Amino acid sequence: MHTIKKLNKISPVIYDYLPKENYNVSSHLEDDSDAFIVRSASCHEMDFAENTVAIARAGAGTNNIPIDKCTEKGIVVFNTPGANANGVKELVIGAMISASRNLPEAYDWAKTLKGQEGVPALVEKGKGQFVGGEVKGKTLGVIGLGAIGIMVANAASAIGMNVIGYDPFLSVDRAWSISMYTHKAEKLDELLEKSDFITLHIPQNEKTKGFLSTPEFSKMKDGVIVLNFARGGLVKTTSLFDAMESGKVKKYVTDFPDDDMLCHPNILAIPHLGASTPESEENCAVMAAKQLRDFFETGTIVNSVNMPECIVPPSDAVRVTIIHRNLPNMVGQITNTVAKYGLNIADMANKSRGDIAYTVLNLDHDITDEALSEIRAIDGIVKVRVI
Ligand SMILES: NC(=O)C1=CN([C@@H]2O[C@H](COP(=O)(O)OP(=O)(O)OC[C@H]3O[C@@H](n4cnc5c(N)ncnc54)[C@H](O)[C@@H]3O)[C@@H](O)[C@H]2O)C=CC1
Ligand SMILES: O=C(O)CCC(=O)C(=O)O
Secondary structure: OEEEEEOOOOOOOHHHHOOOOOEEEEOOOOOOOOEEEEOOOOOOOOOOOOOOOEEEEOOOOOOOOOHHHHHHOOOEEEOOOOOOHHHHHHHHHHHHHHHHOOHHHHHHHHHHOOOOOOHHHHHHHHHHHHOOOOOOOOEEEEEOOOHHHHHHHHHHHHOOOEEEEEOOOOOHHHHOOOOOOEEEOOOHHHHHHHOOEEEEOOOOOOOOOOOEOHHHHHHOOOOEEEEEOOOHHHEOHHHHHHHHHOOOEEEEEEOOOOHHHOOOOOEEEOOOOOOOOHHHHHHHHHHHHHHHHHHHHHOOEOOEOOOOOEOOOOOOOEEEEEEEEOOOOHHHHHHHHHHHOOOOEEEEEEEEEOOEEEEEEEEOOOOOHHHHHHHHOOOOEEEEEEO
16 A cells, blocks of 8 residues: 655545555645655655655646755656646736736726716726737747747737747757747847747746846836746846836736735736646646556656656566666666575666666566665665565
8 A cells, every 4th residue: 555645635536546445645644655746835844754755746846846855865756747738828828918908907997886876887988097908919928938838839829929939948849839930039138128028937946046137127128018927936026026116017917926916006916826727637636646656556757857767567577666876887786686686687677867867677586675675785776666
């Protein structure tokens, strides 16, 4: 029985993939669970137990997980790339049009007419104050052309916008899905200088914190609308407020408001709803649950943000999975130890990613605790598991 602690509310569809006979999945488990499934809850303060082998992030961003600490401890961190991208895309397009057409202000004003006589006439008389531009023919700058950025770029092209994309790390696979109408900016400045709307779709990490700050705002067009459905820390708040004060930024639309941003007349504060659709929640939950199940049952690793991809088919053999440092002669030491105990390796896989590597052995016979202890004692071995 594997224990999986839920750190957030997760779509119950996970139970279809993690059946009760083999998995105890609950939010009431202790912190020494074999794995965790999480959305936005912070794991940074957690001390992981020796038996914890995986964390599945049912979503894209992993800035709530201490990735380096997990790698050190041999904990595989998964995410669910693209599973909620459509949910975010739809909200970005909706919020962009909402901001351009002054819809939030208009809704609020319409409510003030409640109970007054002649509402239809009052509506016609007052509506002029909410006139807002169409997006067709305007330029949208998309920063980060990953799962979400590409969908936003393509949807914006489809409604007649000119789209400029910026992503120096764009993968070849992703590039195939970008509409031919998206102009690729070589330099961020080009996007900043030409865009009427700018939308952020990059991960938040040490390199991207404060990605938009005073130098970037100063290069933007006057009256630009900036959208942030990626993470709050990507935008330096003091620089943003200066840019709003000067009129450089007309509106800021954010899924990650902090206290200063609530009730600000030119900030559309959304309570992190980008992926809050039944469809996205279900897609993420299914993907996360499948990845955990495959990892527990076969040792397969796909969509990990800290470990190499390794797809190993199910097998009746005794399987030993080993996470270890990516150093010379690690595999040699492992196989010598196995041979010392008279065990034959029927099949094996070995993959690496940076400083870390993963070896999967299929053995013809059961492995003893003594042999496992000797493998664990090899310098550079991080985590050993028998399936
Ligand atoms: N508001 C919400 O509910 C949601 C927010 N997100 C946020 O959106 C982010 C992006 O999500 P996805 O598109 O699914 O991720 P993704 O990994 O598919 O795409 C991220 C893209 O950003 C690019 N990138 C990284 N650093 C960059 C830089 N310095 N300059 C330009 N491009 C850079 C990468 O090359 C990649 O193409 C997530 O990391 C997460 O923080 C994701 C899902 C839901
Ligand atoms: O689970 C959620 O609602 C958060 C989604 C998100 O921010 C992400 O996937 O990065």
